[in-house]
Ligand SMILES: Nc1ncnc2c1ncn2[C@@H]1O[C@H](COP(=O)(O)OP(=O)(O)OP(=O)(O)O)[C@@H](O)[C@H]1O
């Protein structure tokens with residue numbers, strides 16, 4: 001019998017919570033990107049999961065090109081994969097979304113198209129195989145009852161750090177002020193010298209970049225694969241709907257709840273139950289509180 | 300100096316302004332009057348580039364703004380107080396003011412001067428602007444526009460829904476601006492509120508120019524008011 005199954009309930013719950021926290025942290029980062037794009041641009045980006053996938057696949061590609069220490073390869077991936085993804089997103093914004101005048105319905109259809117283009121592009125360029133990415137370091141944090149991956153704990157901390165950075169950017173800087181002004185009233189923002197078109201491109205690129213950062217961080221514990229974008233997309237949607245469209249605080253809280261409960265239910269029961277429960281939760285919220293738990297009515 | 304010449308504006312296929320023209324010189328207060336739906340707001344938005352004219356020109360100090368993107372307007376001296384205030388209502392008073400300052404890269408001297416004009420705002424800097432009273436919101440909308448240090452100020456029904464003391468305050472600020480050489484275009488429904496400070500009055504009907512007259516002429520003969528505004 002596997003030793004871990006003989007563990008007491010307490011340590012077992014701790015292990016499940018750690019797994020959940022890793023999920024929650026990565027999910028929060030990914031979903032905040034989606035939420036930001038929706039909040040500022042009113043664009044539902046169905047291709048968001050593909051930016052996540054691209055981040056992971058590029059991480060494999062970059063760290064594979066740089067045969068040196070895994071740490072060096074990882075750091076290069078952490079810097080360049082998100083930048084490449086942001087650049088691609090900026091191009092997609094200029095070539096596609098801008099030409100549709102950011103019409104809410106047309107952009108949904110267009111980003112579905114973008115999803116397939118990116119997916120097929122990744123398949124063509126990088127092949128159909130799942131690729132491992134080496135973790136930059138490998139040590140175990142030993143708890144009295146079990147050892148736990150130090151890298152996963154690093155992932156949690158890194159995500160929290162990036163989220164704090166996003167929060168500071170939005171609330172403490174001029175760029176954040178410009179983004180919020182554009183979000184609340186794009187026409188008046190223009191009348192006050194804000195180049196709304198450039199803000200939109202920047203926000204779309206930034207949202208995609210956050211997904212890519214999340215992917216680079218988590219991919220050493222998974223594998224890079226051209227179809228891996230679907231799960232983060234669905235979970236991000238669930239989180240953004242529960243948290244309230246466009247509400248960052250709500251998004252992060254909802255990610256914590258969904259990620260943690262998903263981790264815990266998955267370990268104690270089974271993954272399918274976890275997915276069923278979060279789907280039911282979304283359905284209930286859509287029925288009883290369509291603006292989400294923390295959202296305000298959109299104007 | 301603002302010169303608008305023969306602009307045509309559309310919402311989709313519907314033409315709202317037809318060969319519309321207007322001009323306001325430095326230190327002049329031009330009042331634009333017309334009934335609901337006549338196209339007054341559209342005229343101001345066209346000047347700001349928010350509803351780009353399909354033809355005609357909007358020239359400020361020899362620069363044709365119709366060839367520039369909308370966000371360039373403040374850099375060429377245009378300040379805007381929109382109808383219904385259009386504050387960034389979830390942002391604080393200080394943040395709304397900051398956005399005005401950022402538009403043309405103004406700093407603390409401008410901020411101090413504008414806050415001195417509207418002392419109520421100084422007491423409410425950290426308050427969310429959507430929670431201000433109607434009068435305070437209008438003060439903030441004006442303060443935000445003045446923070447861009449405009450040469451031409453466009454104001455769309457600033458007295459809407461305000462009590463007389465607030466209207467008097469707005470008049471006072473507008474007159475002070477006039478004295479510093481700002482050209483003011485004032486759109487109004489409440490004629491009595493603005494006629495005392497106007498130099499010229501332009502009438503608009505169905506998106507077209509009607510008479511433009513010195514204000515003195517209306518004092519002597521109010522029949523134009525009756526015809527175009529219905530009072
Ligand atoms: N965004 C829009 N889309 C379509 N039509 C519009 C839009 N805004 C205004 N209109 C129409 O254009 C015409 C002129 O509107 P505008 O707002 O310029 O009038 P106004 O003189 O400012 O009226 P009010 O005194 O009520 O503010 C009206 O017939 C109005 O219905």
Ligand SMILES: [Mg+2]
Pocket residue numbers: 339340341382455
């Ligand atoms: Mg109007």
